[in-house]
Amino acid sequence: MKILLVCSGGMSTSIVVKAVEKKAAELKEDVYVEAVSTTQFEEKVKDFDVALIAPQVRHRKQYFDEIASKHHVPTGVIEPQAYGPFGGEKIIRQAKEILKGV
Amino acid sequence: MEAILKWVEEKLMPPMAKLAEQRHLRAVRDGIVATLPLIIVGSFFLIVASPPIPALSAKVQPYAAQILLLYRLSVGLMALYAVHGIGYSLAKSYNLDPVTGGLLALASFIMINLPQNIENIGFVLPISGLGGAGLFSAIIMAFFAVEVMRFLTERKITIKMPEGVPESVARSFEALIPAAVIMVIIYIVRIALNINIQEVIMNLFKPLVTAGDSLVGVLVPVLLITLLWSAGIHGVSVVGSIARPIWMTLLDANTQAAAAGSKILPHIAPEPFFQWFIWIGGSGATLGLVLLMLTSRSKYLRNLGRASILPGICNINEPVVFGTPIVLNPILAIPFILGPVVTAILTYLAMAANLVGRPYILAPWTLPAPIGAYLATGGDWRAAVLVLINIAITTLIYFPFFKLYERKLLEEESSDN
Numbered sequence: 001m002k003i004l005l006v007c008s009g010g011m012s013t014s015i016v017v018k019a020v021e022k023k024a025a026e027l028k029e030d031v032y033v034e035a036v037s038t039t040q041f042e043e044k045v046k047d048f049d050v051a052l053i054a055p056q057v058r059h060r061k062q063y064f065d066e067i068a069s070k071h072h073v074p075t076g077v078i079e080p081q082a083y084g085p086f087g088g089e090k091i092i093r094q095a096k097e098i099l100k101g102v
Numbered sequence: 103m104e105a106i107l108k109w110v111e112e113k114l115m116p117p118m119a120k121l122a123e124q125r126h127l128r129a130v131r132d133g134i135v136a137t138l139p140l141i142i143v144g145s146f147f148l149i150v151a152s153p154p155i156p157a158l159s160a161k162v163q164p165y166a167a168q169i170l171l172l173y174r175l176s177v178g179l180m181a182l183y184a185v186h187g188i189g190y191s192l193a194k195s196y197n198l199d200p201v202t203g204g205l206l207a208l209a210s211f212i213m214i215n216l217p218q219n220i221e222n223i224g225f226v227l228p229i230s231g232l233g234g235a236g237l238f239s240a241i242i243m244a245f246f247a248v249e250v251m252r253f254l255t256e257r258k259i260t261i262k263m264p265e266g267v268p269e270s271v272a273r274s275f276e277a278l279i280p281a282a283v284i285m286v287i288i289y290i291v292r293i294a295l296n297i298n299i300q301e302v303i304m305n306l307f308k309p310l311v312t313a314g315d316s317l318v319g320v321l322v323p324v325l326l327i328t329l330l331w332s333a334g335i336h337g338v339s340v341v342g343s344i345a346r347p348i349w350m351t352l353l354d355a356n357t358q359a360a361a362a363g364s365k366i367l368p369h370i371a372p373e374p375f376f377q378w379f380i381w382i383g384g385s386g387a388t389l390g391l392v393l394l395m396l397t398s399r400s401k402y403l404r405n406l407g408r409a410s411i412l413p414g415i416c417n418i419n420e421p422v423v424f425g426t427p428i429v430l431n432p433i434l435a436i437p438f439i440l441g442p443v444v445t446a447i448l449t450y451l452a453m454a455a456n457l458v459g460r461p462y463i464l465a466p467w468t469l470p471a472p473i474g475a476y477l478a479t480g481g482d483w484r485a486a487v488l489v490l491i492n493i494a495i496t497t498l499i500y501f502p503f504f505k506l507y508e509r510k511l512l513e514e515e516s517s518d519n
């Protein structure tokens with residue numbers, strides 16, 4: 001499962017990437033996860049199964065959705081409580097649920 | 103407090119977020135943000151030309167003019183670089199050809215700056231209008247160019263090439279009529295009627311720039327940014343799309359004064375003012391809160407503090423904002439909003455009284471705040487001291503609210519066991 005995380009500058013999502021990677025290793029899940037900034041989103045999103053939007057840029061969801069839908073990549077907004085160093089498991093679960101619904 | 107947070111989430115946030123997503127503002131933001139690498143590197147040439155160490159400064163002095171050339175061709179041409187990006191993004195948002203949009207925007211902006219014929223040299227374009235002072239003209243001219251392009255394309259007033267013509271050729275023919283319309287309009291207004299468009303636009307936006315440098319003009323974005331963040335929205339990203347042209351204009355005026363050798367710079371509040379002196383550890387000056395967490399009796403807060411201290415030193419605070427959480431937390435939102443207001447007033451007054459140098463260098467925002475403040479002021483050690491004072495003040499402001507919240511968490515933690 002390839003997850004793309006997007007925030008404003010790609011800085012804070014890179015912290016979340018570590019949290020997800022750590023949890024994925026613990027749960028022995030096959031997860032590849034990468035963080036991008038808003039401006040890199042367009043060129044990256046096509047290579048991923050699911051795109052998750054950081055809560056602080058949720059007001060731009062429509063913009064991300066427009067780009068992601070061109071490449072048929074489903075999106076979701078990460079819930080605020082999961083957006084941090086301890087939220088890895090929640091994010092993996094959320095990504096799975098989104099993919100199940102596709 | 104809960105009522106305020108509810109109001110922010112339901113009333114303040116949606117229109118602000120919508121405004122920031124408005125296509126013209128988005129284009130301005132993307133265009134200006136794209137120039138930041140050039141401006142950051144370019145403004146460092148200013149420090150190199152006049153290093154903060156007197157002995158070194160004397161040695162560099164003979165070469166200063168030479169070193170400053172690259173500053174003049176980067177920061178000094180800020181509007182020229184931005185206008186292309188603004189036109190590019192705006193055209194893209196309309197599904198028009200972005201390369202043509204960028205090109206026409208660039209042309210429209212250059213054409214309102216008339217060249218002068220200098221003896222022995224030939225035609226020369228003065229660069230004074232192409233830097234920060236021309237930023238608002240650049241924005242308006244980019245809008246003008248792309249809107250003309252859109253108007254003509256929507257009404258199918260373009261030259262269409264038959265199928266099979268290479269795309270690049272077709273594209274240049276499609277741009278013919280928009281280019282002609284734009285150039286004829288600019289000719290009539292700028293040359294035939296001799297209206298100095300640049301000056302008109304500058305005067306129009308002058309009150310806004312003056313307001314942006316006042317104490318109220320500092321407190322409004324500070325409050326909006328923390329209010330938006332307390333509803334979990336990236337405040338700087340939203341407010342910055344509106345305020346950044348003002349901040350850049352102030353910054354450029356300061357860099358020019360510094361390059362000309364003045365000791366006291368004209369403006370207080372370009373973006374580094376907020377970045378280094380107010381948003382220490384991230385928006386809401388959360389470094390103080392993280393420091394308190396490090397020794398918390400609550401296991402959760404202590405773990406979070408340890409995980410957040412390194413990002414915090416680099417001014418990344420999403421782990422704290424969402425993890426603690428501060429978002430929609432009626433206890434911690436108070437110091438989160440109050441602290442920056444206090445430090446903003448203090449810093450403003452300190453700079454107005456020239457106790458601390460004013461910022462004019464743009465440094466990467468992930469540097470630790472005291473270092474960033476030192477660099478931003480061109481090497482004023484008092485700036486670093488002020489940052490440390492601000493950290494102490496915000497830590498004190500966080501303290502009672504932190505204790506209150508910690509007690510609440512401790513109760514929950516003990517009832518869990």
